Every structure is written in structure tokens, then in C-alpha cells.
Amino acid sequence: MARAIWSGTISFGLVNIPVKLYGAVKDRNVHFHMLHEKDNVRVRQKMWCPADGEDVELDGIVKGYEVGPDQYVVVSADELDALAPVASRAIEILDFVYMSEIDPIYYQHPYYLLPDEQGKRAYSLLLQALKDAGRVGIGKLVMRNKEYLVALRPFNDVMCLETMHFFDEVVEAATIEPLPVPTEAKERELEMAHQLIEALSDKFEPERYRDEYRESVMDLVNAKAEGREFAMPSPVEETGKVIDLMAALEASLKSARSTGDAAEGGGKSR
Numbered sequence: 001m002a003r004a005i006w007s008g009t010i011s012f013g014l015v016n017i018p019v020k021l022y023g024a025v026k027d028r029n030v031h032f033h034m035l036h037e038k039d040n041v042r043v044r045q046k047m048w049c050p051a052d053g054e055d056v057e058l059d060g061i062v063k064g065y066e067v068g069p070d071q072y073v074v075v076s077a078d079e080l081d082a083l084a085p086v087a088s089r090a091i092e093i094l095d096f097v098y099m100s101e102i103d104p105i106y107y108q109h110p111y112y113l114l115p116d117e118q119g120k121r122a123y124s125l126l127l128q129a130l131k132d133a134g135r136v137g138i139g140k141l142v143m144r145n146k147e148y149l150v151a152l153r154p155f156n157d158v159m160c161l162e163t164m165h166f167f168d169e170v171v172e173a174a175t176i177e178p179l180p181v182p183t184e185a186k187e188r189e190l191e192m193a194h195q196l197i198e199a200l201s202d203k204f205e206p207e208r209y210r211d212e213y214r215e216s217v218m219d220l221v222n223a224k225a226e227g228r229e230f231a232m233p234s235p236v237e238e239t240g241k242v243i244d245l246m247a248a249l250e251a252s253l254k255s256a257r258s259t260g261d262a263a264e265g266g267g268k269s270r
Helices: 077-083 117-133 187-199 212-225 245-263
Strands: 006-012 015-023 063-068 071-075 090-098 107-115 135-143 146-155 158-164
Touching: 006 117, 006 135, 015 117, 090 146, 107 117, 107 146, 117 135, 117 146, 117 158, 187 245
Parallel strands: 006 090
Antiparallel strands: 006 015, 015 107, 063 071, 090 135, 107 158, 135 146, 146 158
């Protein structure tokens, strides 16, 4: 069984619900180690000071915040500890908001929040009330000396806790470069775009979408580990830039319709 990474209570009003926090997603990325090509031994990274050309041990490291080019303010571990958020075993709900009001850009990482034995009744009550109201609980959580903004939302028959980005962490697109000037779509092009969206519309079934690159890399790794040959795919030729928007829409719609016709009766295979 999975081990809880945090335990405490959900607190709203005078109600306290004992809960435990579990990871809701698993890192499935392929991770490689850096090896010395000559003998396949893992290499080590050293900390080195270019000013005196010496290796630096861990106990000789301090934390510095850069305030200018090569200018740092040194902050001690004791100073940071004194400013750390007060450890708490409560997720205090500050507000209940409509789920539709939260843009997904604010969501960061999902966890499952499950009840302790003595909190099951109150947990089920809050879960059902959130479902009925279509709302999400917004609160704060202190975990591993870090304060998180969190959202508690129903997910199937359990509570999902999403850590969230704070408002000042979300970058406004307009600060990156000037936003494109809106242009009025031609009626025929817009009609074709609507038809293309409709032709490609379907129910969201997450199991249909796979990380094909990861699967291919693992097939390569397994083949090498077993001493088998692995047939590398042919290079994909890049297509030219689309110039005629209407022609591209028509071709896309024709392809989507033919795919839909071929899959009709047996489920789509996109």
C-alpha cells in the first residue's frame, strides 16, 4: 500500500475532518544516468570555486540571492528557519468558489485526500456538498516547510487536492510580447473550422492517449538489454508551411470525415 505523505485535518468553520494526503500521479518519464563512455561508470559532479580553483565541500556552501551581476545577499539557514511558515496539521478552507471560475493555468500538482477512519462521515458529507454546489474549497497547506495555495475538489468518489500557483507566479502573455491584433474570421473559414471541430469531437477517454515517445524509448532500452536488434523508425519529413488556410481546412475536414467513417461502429482510434 502507498504511504501517506502528509496527515492532518480539513478545517472549515467549526468542522474538522481527519485526512491523509497521497500522490495522485506517478512520474513515468524515462530517466537516464550520466556515464563515462569509456567504461560505463556513473560520473560524479563536483562543486568547484573558479575564484581559487578549489573543490568546495558541502559544509562550505552558503545560500545567496543575486541582487545584481555577481552581487549576492547571503542568507543563513537560521534566518530562513525563523521565517519558515508555522508547521500546521490543518488545511484551513478560506473560501468556496465555483469550479468554472478557476482557470486550469493555476493548477500545479494533484494529490488524493482520503479520510481517516473517524472522519469518513464528515468527509463524505463535504464531498457530496461540493458536488452538489459545483464548488471548490480554496485554502492553504504547509508541507515540508513550504506554504501552498490549494484547491479541494471532487474527483469521482474522492477528494482531490490540487496545489496551485499564486497569482503573481502566473505570467501574463502580454508581458512576453505584444498580443496579436484580433482579426475577423471570414464566414466560410469559420464555418469550416466549426465543422472540423465537430468532426473531431469525442468523449474524453484518457486511456486512449499514450506517451508514444516514452514507449518507443523503453522498447529500445529493453531490446538492448536483451541483446535484440531494434528497428529504428525512418526520419519524419517536415511538411511545408501552410499558406492557403481555406485549402488546409478543407483537407483537414475531408481527412477527419474519412477517419470517422472508417471508425464508425467500432469506436474511434485517434
